Amino acid sequence: MSRADLGKDPSQVSAMFDQVAARYDRTNNVLSVGNAPLWRAATTKAIHPVPGERILDVAAGTGTSSASLARSGASIVAADFSPGMIEVGRRRQAHVPNLVFVEADATKLPFDDESFDAVTISFGLRNVNDPKAALREFLRVAKPGGRLVVCEFSHPPRGLVRKGYGVYSKHVMPRLVKLSSSNDTAYDYLNESIEAWPDQRTLAAWIREAGWGEVEWRDLTLGVVALHRAVKPAPAVE
Structure with missing residues (x-):
């Protein structure tokens, strides 16, 4: 199997990521035009890990973001469905x-x-077959007052930026993938999944529907990526 489809069958997506694991980080750095470390730094800052906390990093992949969080002294669990x-x-x-x-x-x-004191997922929520269910699961495992941070590709709000990003995705990215990835057809799916993913406001609504409070977001790289944050409400005192 070379790629998954937008039906996002878990076994297909897992197998696809198994195939690209060896060169995944290198390919991401190339395709992001060097922005991947900046996005990771922004995500780590938003999570604000501190020593003694227990943090869950979902869709952690090879653990690059998890290692960044672990430097704080917090205890990190890196979860992924790709062996x-x-x-x-x-x-x-x-x-x-x-x-x-x-x-x-x-x-x-x-x-x-x-x-967990915090739950985070970077560039993985759009690959989950039921992202709303995942957001509810994140809420379940978070402590009251626990933090959620979602870093995900999004939709640039400015027309000119959106058009330029579209040209890059359709014409430049496929050529870079062929040079840097061990499975270039798998990235056809990843590109399609970005196009099909909802915008910032819609994702914020999903997070609220799952039960999270204090939901907010900010754009990174002119909206190519969006960083959503939320907090698990404390139980009501009777």
Whole structure:
């Protein structure tokens, strides 16, 4: 199998990511034109990890973002449903003492209720077959007052930027993928999934519907990427 389709069957998407795991980080850096580290830094800052906290990084892939969070001294659980990604991640991040990898489905997390101080997902929510269910699962495993940070590709609000990004996605990105990826056809799916993903306001509405409060977002790179944040409401005092 070379790629998944927009039906996002979990087994197909997992197999596709297994195939691209070895060169995934390098390809992302190329396709983002060097912006990937900036997006990761912005996400880490938004999560604001502190020593003693337990943080869940969903769709963690090879653990690059998880390792960034772990430098704070917080305990990080890197969850992903691709065994290939986890294998590469465990090898690359073996030197990080407070980071563990767990194979997990974002819609059926194998963790107890209210067990994390923060939950985050970067460039993975759009690959989940039921993102609304995943947002509810994130709420379940977060402690009251726990934080949610979602970093995901989005839709540039300015027409000129949107048009330029469209040209890049359709004509430039496929050529870069052929040069840097171990499976260039898999990135056809990733590009299509970005185009099909809802805009910033719609995702914010989904997060609220899942039960999160204090929902807000800000654009990165002129809206090519959006960073959504929210907080799990504390139980009402009777």
